[in-house]
Amino acid sequence: MFASLSDPTLWVALFQIIIINVLLSGDNAVIIALACRSLxxxxxxxxxxxxxxxxxxLMTALTSVASILLTIPYVEMVGAVLLLWIGIKLLLPENEDENVSASENFWGAVKTIIIADIVMSLDNVLGMAGAAKGHMGLLFVGMVITIPLILFGSAMLMKLMERFPIIVTIGAGLLGYVAGEMAVEDPALKGHLANAHYLEIALPILGAAIVVIVGKMLAAKHAAASSSTTVPTEG
Structure with a gap:
């Protein structure tokens, strides 16, 4: 624990938290940009x-229990499956049904941001927790300071997505890759990979491939269905 605000170790720890969060906020910015791009x-x-x-x-609260959560078998595998689905969903076209209100789209984006970032940050918070040395207030302040950096990165990514749609596919693939990494780190699977190190590389790549291939197939199916319903019938 830190003695006071004049304690230099407190400021060193705060600096460490900020640096760790900045380095780990790249995928946070991607998911925020992907979820909000159509709003x-x-x-x-x-x-x-x-x-x-x-x-x-939520991450401040999660940090206190993350070290316990990550020792429970199948927790990270469940998170990996959830991330795969989120990645696939982000490649699908927006629901253009008139009955879907702007409010539903807005809160849907917010929900996607929160769920994906919390799942992706399960092991990230351990690094920040170590730097905070159990000081939850310091962790909270460090993350608040990095909010503008995450928002700025998200805004830049959204502008790039408008000009280069391929970035959407790359971002969704990144979620699949992270999902594969999470599965590899799960205690239930890690023991079985001791003599199969190639799977530590293959599973993240497979995760990215699943998201992109399945997402593109479902998007194409959705587009075909939409076009068939809009074709006027001859009377």
Missing amino acids: PPKEQRNAFLIGTVAIVI
Whole structure:
């Protein structure tokens, strides 16, 4: 524990937390940008803020139990499956049904941001927890400081996505890759990989491939179904 605000170790720990969070916020920025890319500009900003603030609060709480969670078999494998589904879903076209309100789209984006980031951050928070040395207030302050960096990165990615749609596919593939990495680290599977190190490389690549291939196939099927329903019938 740190003695006071004048304790230099406190400021060193805060600096470490900020650096760790900045280095690990790349995939956070990707998921925020992917989830919000179809919202109107005003709702994008609101989703950014609500989603990011919720992440900071939940990650602060999660840090206290992350070390325990990661020792439970199948927790990371369940998270990996969830990330695969989120990655595939992000490649699907937005629901254009008139009955789907803007509010539902907005809160759907916020929910995606929170779920994906919390799942992806399970093992990331351990590094920050180690730097905080059990000081939850310090961890919270460190993450709050990095919010503008995450938001700035997300905003830049969304602009790039508008110009280069391939980035959406790359971002979704990244989620699949992270899902594969999580599965490899699960205690239930890790023991079986001791003599099969190639799987530690193959599973993340497989995860990325599953997201991109399945996502593209479902998107094409959705597009074909949409076009067939809009073709006028001859009377």
